[in-house]
Amino acid sequence: MDSSQEDEVLVAELRTALAQADPVPEYVVAAAKESFGWRRVDEELAALIGDSDAAPVAGIRSIGDPTEPRLLTFEGPGITVEVEITPQGEKRRLVGQLVPPRSAQVEVRWQGGSVTSEADSIGLFSATYVPAGPVSIACRTSEAGTQVVTSWVTI
Amino acid sequence: MERTSSGAFVRHGDNLDAEEGKLGDRSAAELVAWAAEGDRAAWDTLVERYTGLVWSVARAHDLPHPDAADVVQTSWLRLVENLHRLRQPERVGAWLASTARNECLRLLRRSTRERPTEFSYEQLHHATEQSAEAATLDRMGCTLVLEALGDLSERCRTLLRMLAATPAPSYADVAGALDMPVGSIGPTRARCLDRLRSGLAARDAVTGHHDSE
Numbered sequence: 554m555d556s557s558q559e560d561e562v563l564v565a566e567l568r569t570a571l572a573q574a575d576p577v578p579e580y581v582v583a584a585a586k587e588s589f590g591w592r593r594v595d596e597e598l599a600a601l602i603g604d605s606d607a608a609p610v611a612g613i614r615s616i617g618d619p620t621e622p623r624l625l626t627f628e629g630p631g632i633t634v635e636v637e638i639t640p641q642g643e644k645r646r647l648v649g650q651l652v653p654p655r656s657a658q659v660e661v662r663w664q665g666g667s668v669t670s671e672a673d674s675i676g677l678f679s680a681t682y683v684p685a686g687p688v689s690i691a692c693r694t695s696e697a698g699t700q701v702v703t704s705w706v707t708i
Numbered sequence: 709m710e711r712t713s714s715g716a717f718v719r720h721g722d723n724l725d726a727e728e729g730k731l732g733d734r735s736a737a738e739l740v741a742w743a744a745e746g747d748r749a750a751w752d753t754l755v756e757r758y759t760g761l762v763w764s765v766a767r768a769h770d771l772p773h774p775d776a777a778d779v780v781q782t783s784w785l786r787l788v789e790n791l792h793r794l795r796q797p798e799r800v801g802a803w804l805a806s807t808a809r810n811e812c813l814r815l816l817r818r819s820t821r822e823r824p825t826e827f828s829y830e831q832l833h834h835a836t837e838q839s840a841e842a843a844t845l846d847r848m849g850c851t852l853v854l855e856a857l858g859d860l861s862e863r864c865r866t867l868l869r870m871l872a873a874t875p876a877p878s879y880a881d882v883a884g885a886l887d888m889p890v891g892s893i894g895p896t897r898a899r900c901l902d903r904l905r906s907g908l909a910a911r912d913a914v915t916g917h918h919d920s921e
Contacts, residue, residue, distance in 0.1 A: 560901045567857065567872040567904075570850040576874075577763040581777050585759055585784040589743070589751040592788050606814040623818065664781065687782040705785035707778045707811050 584664065596691070599629030599703045627690075627703040634690060634701070638708050644682045645708050649690065651676035657694040663687065683708070732757070740797035755784065757875060758801050762808045764873035765885065768866040769812040779815065783808040801877055802884020805870065809885055856907035864900035871897060 554562070603626030627634040633652040638645050651657060654676035660669045661680040664687055672678040672692070690703045731739070731753040739757075742750035762783050766776035783804050794800060857865060870882050871893075883890040 556898075559905075560898060563853075563901050563905065564868075564872055564897075566853055567868060568874060568876070570853050571764075571869070571872050572874050573850055574854055575767060577759050577780075578773065578777070581763065581780050582755060582759050584777070584781050585755045586752050588781065588784045588788055589748055591785055592746070592791070598789055604814060606817050607810075686778045687785050689785070702789070704789060705782050707782045707815060 591689075593702070595699055597630050597699055597701045599627035599632065599634050599692075599701050601704045601706060602626050602628045604706075623708070625703075625706060629701040629703075632692070632694075632701055634692065634703055636690065636703075641682060644684055645688075647680045647683055647688075647690075647708075649678045649680075651678075651692065651694075655694055655696075657692045659693075660691040662689050662691060735798060736800045737798040740791060740794060740800050744791035754787075754800065758804050758877075759784075760873040760875055761801060761870060761877045761881065761885075762804050764869045765805050765808040765866075766812055768869040769809075769816060771812060771815065775815060779808050779811045782811050799880065799884055801881030805877075805881060805885030806887075852908060852911050853904075856904055856911055859907050860900065860903055864896075864903060867893075867896060868900050868904065 603624070605622075605624040623638040625636045625638065627636070635650045635652065637648045639648075640646075647661060649659070649672070651672050654674070655672070656674050656676070657672040657678075658669065659672050659678045659680075660667050661683055663684050665684065668680050668683065670678045670680050685708060687705045688708050689705045691700050692702075693700045731749055734742075734750070734753065736754075736757075739750045739754050743754060759780065762780050763776065766779040771779060786807050787800070787804060794803060796803075857868060860868070867882070867886065870877060870885065879893040880890050882888075883893050888896070
């Protein structure tokens, strides 16, 4: 065998070994397919533009202090959503701020459920015991016709 | 209503598999476009095509099952919200893998939990015991190649882990995810495989195991 054939054999061996020892769990594939149910055509997206957990240099891993709050900033049309996340046992406590400040109906959504809250007149809202995992926050303000939803992040 | 490539009209959400038979042959760009219009079968095909790659990214960062599952799920949810917005829908594989990689790095920065090395012998032994095909598998060989993989640098481990995903990804998708020029994937793969081979030979020498061929 020449070296490129040897390489192909080794990759194939690796692929077989990985497929045996570490296949994608069925529940992961099923959940990914179900995520299509989150598809919405009438919502505005607030994209993640700031994350205190983002690595300063690509590829460098450093260990952060898990007791320090994680700060996320999402920017949507005419609205910014700032969220501070702190651990609450195995779950998470969220404290959010809408900028510019305004009242709104807020729904914190995760894969298994959601919790509704209200942002007060200065735009402050909170949610407790949110499960770790993918999360998205939907905000419906009184003057806007549509909802703004934050981009999914793993908390 | 939308038109399938064979010209028939179907409602959004109808199972195109029945109509088309082989969505698996469709290009990534087509699948993304159809999924964006509400085609569930196109979405499912994307999931079947790329979840292996996305999982390999999460596991290459030594994330245990629950964290890896979260990273994979967040990546797919991000795609759902961006189906209409992808600038290069044909590169959705790279987009997904890159999204997963960023989520992994964020998650790792926060965690101080002790992480077992990805392929401890105990985990592998358990996995191969559970496998229905364990009897026909060269169990020792399977374990050795994965342990040797675990010894490689993070760069080689990640690259090989992704290239060895099921289904096999394109070099373009892997290059896009790792921010490498596509032309460098081949040579880097060759170097990493050389190191894997050396590591295997060293382990063979220690354990006295001989390949069956």
